[in-house]
Amino acid sequence: MYQPHVFTLTEDGYRGPAPSWRPGVPSVWLVDTDRDAEAFGRLASGILDASERARAQRLAFPADRACYTAAHVALRLLLGAHQGVAPDAVRLVRERCPSCDGPHGRPATGGGVHFSLSHTRGVALLAFADAPVGVDVERVPEPQVVAEVAGQLHPAEEAELAGLPPAERPAAFARVWTRKEAYLKGEGIGLAGGLHSEHIGTGPRPLDPPGWTVTDVAVPSGYAAAVAAGTAGRPPAGGSDRRK
Template identity: 85%
Template sequence: MYQPHVFTLTEDGYRGPAPSWSTGVPSLWLVDTDRAAEAALLLAPKILDASELARVEKLAFPADRACYTAAHLALRLLLGARQGVAPEAVRLTRERCPSCDGPHGRPATGGGTHFSLSHTRGVALLAFAGAPVGVDVERVPEARVVQEVSAQLHPAEAAELAELPPEERPTAFARVWTRKEAYLKGEGTGLAGGLAREHVGTGPRPVGPPGWAVTDVAVPAGYAAAVAVRAAGRSPAEGDDRRK
């Protein structure tokens, strides 16, 4: 289980350390987007670009707007600290998709920093690394969602869920979903290839696809999260990391 840093957003922005990492070990940051909402409202017009601000306006619910705003402010502030530039000067782009070569692959920026961002109401999770990385955080779903979606998983994962007592399935499903999405985001393909690709497992220990290390991330109760980094045979939760 990987313990992320806690990101605190203030009305003055962020004054903490810049993301740093060892080979194969990403730097992870957790944001309480509800707590950051007031400061985010003040900072957003100064830091977010026109496309980000437009995206905020399109979100129907205040909680979603607050979550998106705080998450993207944290991303720009941390990247700016890493690159030594103002957060509003951070240039965000998209790589080409490895599946179709379209302009919707992994998000990217200059300076050799790979990053990934995920958010759901109340929580955002960011990962930075020197190699391709993906991260995902989700709320633990209701039992009906597990029943509806589990058949779309890898056959081994669907079988694992079916063998569990019903009350344990939502937590196990959240584990496998976040592991799989983190890996697919790290690859740059997302869910377009379907949920049946690769077996990452539903149990307490993830199964890393070849060439990738997948690790669960400690997040508040009611959520699940995972990170996947392209690395040679080493989990992010080994060595000089921030283990819980």
């Protein structure tokens, strides 16, 4: 289980440590998007670019707008701290999609830092690394959702869920969903890559796809999260990372 850093917002921004990492070991940050929603909102106009502000406004529900705003303000504050620039000066771009070569692949900074962002109401996760990285956080779903969506998973994962007592299936489904989405985001293809394509597993420990390390992330009760780090050509992570 990976223990994330906790992002703490000050009255005028962020004054904590900048993200740093060793080869193959991502730096993962947990953001409570509800706690400081008003402060994030005040900072947004001077930090987010026009496209980010427009996307936030297109979200139908205030809670979703607040969550998106908090996550993206925190992202820019942390990237700015790492790069030594103002958060509004951070350049965000999209890589080419590896599946279709369209302009909707992994998000990037144009400056050698790989990062990934995920948010759901109340919580955001940010991951930074020197190699491709993906992160995902989700609420544990209702049993009906599990029954409706489990068929999209790898057949072995669907069988694993079916073999569990009904009360255990939502948490197991949330584990495998976040593991798989983190991996697919790290690959740069997202859910379009197909949830059935790799067997990563619903059990206590994920199975690593070739060239990747997938690790569950400690998040508040009622949520599940995972981070996937590209490991091709890199030595295994040592004992000083934040996994426990």
